[in-house]
Amino acid sequence: MLKRIASGPYLVWIVLFILIPILMIGFFSMVRTDAETGAYYLTATNFARVFEPVYIAVWTRSIKIALEATAICLLLGYPMAMILAKMNSRYRTIAVMLFVVPMWMNFLLRTYAWMTILGKNGILNKILMFFGLPQMTFLYSEGAVLLGMVYNFLPFMVLPIYTVLSKMDQSLIEAAEDLGGNKVNVFRKVIFPLSLPGVVSGTSMVFMPAVSTFVISNLLYGGQYMLIGNLIEQQFLVVNDWFFGSAISIILMILILVTMAVMNRLSGNNPEEGGVNLW
Amino acid sequence: MVNKWVKRLYTLLIFTFLYAPIVVLIVFSFNDSKSTARWEGFTLDWYRSLFQNRYIMKSLYYTVLVAVISSISATLVGTFAAFGIFYMRTWKQKLVLNVNSIPLLNPDIVTGVSLMTLFVAMNMELGLMTMIIAHITFSVPYVVLSVLPKFKQMPGEMLEAAMDLGATPWYAFKNVIIPEIKPGIITGGLIAFTLSIDDFVISFFTTGSGVSNLSIAIYSMARRGIKPEINALSTLMFASVLILLLIINKRTKIEDI
């Protein structure tokens, strides 16, 4: 009996607050209201509008910058994860901890920090001036947004890779080395393939927030650089076109879910663990 | 040998990258000037004006309130849910776990706007209540995922054994099962708490009527430009994170969870 009812409240909860809301924006994405009667009618105009060239440009911009951020995080993060995994255990705990601390800092504060650094009168420009270099505009540029993303999401890349690397069976690597593999080959044929699950979960943990953010672009590029997240925010909070906003949200959701499914398939990851790898 | 130095240099660079902005915030929170460019003497004024800022203090109150209520509720609901899910038939379990993972995979902004749509359609007043519901919604899945594996590690049929020995189901649950899954519950609760404290996007869309949490307060202040009070706030938050982590780390060693 207890077994049966134990999950009852939870089931009601997830139906009410997870399934129904998504069905609702699914519904809104396919309708509009009649201007006179206020009645809903089925239409494809919302989705058709998503594929107009202006908005296609927003999609490509978002995906491009998210991919760039992910690539940079991977390039910077993988070596770091390897270094961490090979550290002797005394320093390792501290080093991993040092990676976790900024992650626990509020994400808005982390973004805000860069506003103060990159500004025309920020530290960075002061340093440039100290060396007699001309002032530059760092803030309000695509580079600033990219930097903000890399800064915020780097730990999400390092930690999963580190977790996989540190659990890796050292004897495999030793065996490969004993069999005469040089370092590059051992890395390419043994270490890297074995660490793929970490790379995959790191990649999705960076790509996903990067592609849907509206905060980083708003704060570091002043409302002028529109990413998908900004477009959704604008439709729901400024323009009040929930129908178009829902259509974009649905497509973003599908994009993310498909990406995740493909990634999971690629790495043979267990999707159930995806969410908790972080911890 | 060269290799070792390269590694050290690299580690140093990455940590500098991670911490430089935080250090800048901390240093300038004591700066006697609105500018973040020049050092003009030591002051604690920004801390004073931070504590006198009613908007921030109120958001702090809401942040803590929402985090406590939502993490406790999520832990309760999630723990019982994991218990139920564990004894479900395979296909049903799979289905539930898939729905469970939607909030984990879905971009926050989509979760946020979809919850907002629901609340508005249900004619609920956006505010404290809706924010708490939203927070429970996104944290329950994490609790389920951290408790469920503990059930799987439990020696089989413990519940049946206890009940065969005459325990009521509730007694068995409380005295046999709970101790087994305790580490999972704690982890889940902590995750729920930290997620709630840190959330911005979902709260942003699901609150209103003057209720805002710290993240929203920071966002609306930051949108208006550089505010030294935010530097002071960062410093305090950084300090609390450090202390919290040290406590957890110590506790982890002792109880070895």
Add this chain to the structure above:
Amino acid sequence: MKKIIVLVMVMVLTTVIFTACAQEDKVVLNVYNWGDYIDEDIFEMFEEETGIEINYETYATNEEMYTKIKKGGTRYDLAIPSEYMIEKMIREEMLEKIDLSKIPNFKNIDEDFKNLSFDPDNTYSVPYFWGTVGIIYNTELIEEPINSWDVLWDEKYAGQFTMMDSQRDSIMVALKKLGYSMNTKNLDELEEAKQLLIEQKPMVLAYVGDNVKDMLISGEAAMAVVWSGEASAVIQEYDEFEYVLPVEGSNLWFDNIVIPKGAENIDAAHQFIDFLCRPDIGFLNADYVGYSTVNTETLKLIDPELMGTTYAYPLDEWIENYEIFNDPGDFILEYDRIWTEVKAN
């Protein structure tokens, strides 16, 4: 386990104490206002006088405010929209009527600002501030005198100026430059304005809201399209800034206080409106935000040097070709679309 229980207990206890503090059975007035558009110190004065607590939330544009109230689910007792938005909200029956007999200080409001076309008889709104939209620039960074919107399309100033992140105001700039009415319902004119804004976009440093003052003061931006009061606040502290009223014409606006439908503390809201109309409070506000007062008694307290300045109290002849926004009705959807497309580009 014990430690955990203690931890939980402590957390619950803190919450209870927190909650207890907050629940002193006070009337709480939810005020929804533009960012940086009131002297927040007056909240405490109001609380001391009346025992009514102010709960304060801000927005950056009329549209953001409208959407938040329109979609429902919120409860605000007061808001301060601009004229065209008030017209729209009246049309959509989103506002409560205001009982002027409960606002004795309404007599202080200048007749010029009463009974304006968007709310004849002031049935739904009480004037708060008025002003213009113009260009503020830093004379140390921009040497030639400016008097036209054209400078915002001048390659020379690329990356040095900001536009407003407010759809009607930004579209207004383009329409005015083209010589059209800023209330146009002609789609071709709007499309032309859109092209102009898209053409301008690469030169714009940022589309900004409340942070424009900081950006000017810190030298981040040399020039900006702003509401007059923001210019006033900056110029009164920093001599190097100048505010101009473009010759092509611009926006003359009025912000009034309204009570949105759904407000729960209508009496308290009236009390607060009356409080805001008091000469001394009006002065504190005008002094803090920098905008031009609508209150004849407050005006007497204001520094006479501000009279006849472009940014605070301009001469009538400077702004005679200035227009007032009106509500375009459903045609607003076209403005929405144009703005979304400009921003997305």
